[in-house]
Amino acid sequence: MATRQTSTNGKPKSPRIQVVLPELICEQLTILANNESRTVSNMAKVLIQDGIKKYFEKESKSLVSKNNLNTNKFRDELEKQNVTRLKRAPQRIKYYKKSD
Numbered sequence: 001m002a003t004r005q006t007s008t009n010g011k012p013k014s015p016r017i018q019v020v021l022p023e024l025i026c027e028q029l030t031i032l033a034n035n036e037s038r039t040v041s042n043m044a045k046v047l048i049q050d051g052i053k054k055y056f057e058k059e060s061k062s063l064v065s066k067n068n069l070n071t072n073k074f075r076d077e078l079e080k081q082n083v084t085r086l087k088r089a090p091q092r093i094k095y096y097k098k099s100d
Contacts, residue, residue: 019044 005013021029033043 005016007013029043029047030040032047033040036043038046
C-alpha cells in the first residue's frame with residue numbers, strides 16, 4: 001500500500017512506495033537515469049508510467065476486439081428478426097418521479 005505524507009505547509013505529498021530490485025536491474029536503472037540526466041527515482045517513475053500506458057493500450061485493444069465480436073453477434077441477431085410495421089405513431093413516454 002502506498003503511503004501518503006504531508007509536507008511542512010500541510011499539502012499532501014505524492015504517494016510513496018518501496019520496491020526491492022535485483023542488483024543488475026538497479027545498476028541498469030542507474031545507467032539509464034544518468035544517460036537522461038534524471039534521478040534514479042524519477043527514471044523509475046518514467047519507466048513505470050510507460051509500462052502502465054503500454055499495458056492499458058494492449059488491454060484496450062483486446063477489449064475492443066471482444067466488443068466487436070459482441071457487436072457483430074448482436075447485429076446478426078437483429079438482422080435475422082422479421083421486419084414489422086408500426087401500427088400507429090409512437091407515443092410519448094412519460095417518466096414519473098419515484099415517491100419515497
